[in-house]
Amino acid sequence: SLLMWGNDSENIDNMVFGPFEQQYGVDVEIVRLNTDANGIVSRLVAEAENPRADVVIGIDNILILQDQARQVLEPFTPSNLDLVNTTLVELLDEEHYIVPFDFGIVTLIYSTDAMNVTTHPQLANLTFEDLAEPSMASTLVTENPHLSSPGLAFFLSEIAVYHGILDDDWREWWCSVRDYIDVQEGWSEAWAKWDSDPTRNMMVSYGTDPAYSAHYTGTAPDTAVALFSYNAESYAWLQIEGIGLVKNGPNPDLAKKFIEYCLTEAVQSHIALNQWMFPANLNVELPDVFDYAVHPDEVSPLNALLPATLIKSNLTSWLQEYDLIMTA
Template sequence: MLTLLFVVACGEDEEDKELVIMTHDSFDISESVIEEFELANDATVVIQKAGDAGEALVRAILEKGNPSADLLYGVDNTYLGRALEQDIFETYSPDLLDEVPDRFKFDSTNHVIPIDYGYVNLNYDVEFLAEEGISPPGTLEELTNEEWKGRLVVQNPATSSPGLAFLISTIAYFGEDDEYDYIDYWTDLKANDLLVKDGWSDSYYTDFTKYGGDRPLVVSYATSPAAEVFFSEEPLDEPPTGNILIDKATFLQIEGIGVLKGANSEKLAKKFIDFALGKTFQEDFPDKMFVYPVNENAGTPDFFKFAEVPAQPSDISATEIGEKREDWIQAWTEAILR
């Protein structure tokens, strides 16, 4: 009996020596931060990148009950409904959740714990608009005017996270089945020479005028102007791009982490969630993933002063997104791409 207990105990110890985190390809944390967790817990952390956020979630669902990872990082409020519906996560309520403002607690059941957030909105090329003598649009409706014909590039919501976020913003802004709803709006955008690309990188670095394209407006992130300053080869006092923060037309994107059911190292996984909510982790990723920390006590780099926070983002719940996302995308595809 003593021998059996010893073997079982050793097995549990071995399980807690390695932590596997499945995440999206954009995940980026300093090695020193990961090493701090490893040293504190006498463990090894393995980062398992699985494509974009949607692809990572699909993999976790396919591995339901027998996951190759212990944690899934990167579930956002556009995919939360699907993740909860598939019942792939354990519940966990970390103490540091008390340091997270309620507006970021997007899962009341605590299957997915918020870690970071950002905003999707329109960006503009400052120099281009100045040379043209025009001001950035103040409403979404203005984008259907002749002045903005052929000047906007967006991403396909079926293949792009910011593309989906912008679509959802227009749904929150214009509504569904109203006299003039979001499909009517997108139809007018299409008639105004809208350009749709599959991904953000192509639209931003190929079609945006800042990088030699012919579109001075692009769907991007509120942190993009700050990123332009950060990556500039020469010091900048002001970013070359700007945010268009139209009330109720920006999208708050919240990303979270959850312990996968059947995880080999469940205890260690929960310790990592505690760590991920702490200041060391929270203050490390803003200049790597260009998102904001959810812990209200965590600071951000100086250049984040150019990463404006919208006063009134769109008001639409993760539950509604989960229920209607596929129908919205299908309706958009029928109206815009066919």
């Protein structure tokens, strides 16, 4: 039996693993934790002395910077890694503790039933300064950066803009909005709030959400993306989610074959309409509904304004300062 930890977002159908099970005579057990990617790392750390998992999916390009994430993973270079965009591989982890599984942008979405560029012109070229206005901040729901990967991506997006573009103190923005924004525990909780509260019309989410909306309604999407705009350039945070080999897992050889299988079109072709992310495999053809999605190639990545070394050395203190601001 092969055991894989995953997160609680929509995942590819278990049926896609049938051919792998038949080929190797095993049962693939998928365990989807009711947590965000941070919780997955915590689970692996807790089981480090006696790992139950063989493979992990969902650790992203921020979490892999943490020492504890690397301590529970084993570097592995799949023989078919050439199926994956080379740039993604380099941006995620050059040592291959994890390799790309899917990718997309973390940005702001809004309900077009409640707001649009006519009622809120700033949406067309949104800045963090615009978002700090009480009338805008009071519409926003985001996620806890301690507990949520999109919440952490948004937190770092704000620091990236203030550090790399505005050359200003990032703390001031959070001081301005703390009494107006709604911070939920994770993405699922934020989505529930955004979907049910008529006053919360903006949310930190993904650039594929309009495609999701169009797919399930069968009409033009009722969700739109608001990208951050500075100096006539559009920005968003690039999230790359990886798949990796658990250190000292019970079935290492089988796990390596499974990782290679997950990079093939047999699995990758199901990512778009199930994970609602872009597949890492270069050969996968996207469904038509993804014409509504914002592809990462259409924006400048905010990650480039905040080097990984800077994040690794400062993230703990940044989050501590965030806590002081939000609880003041």
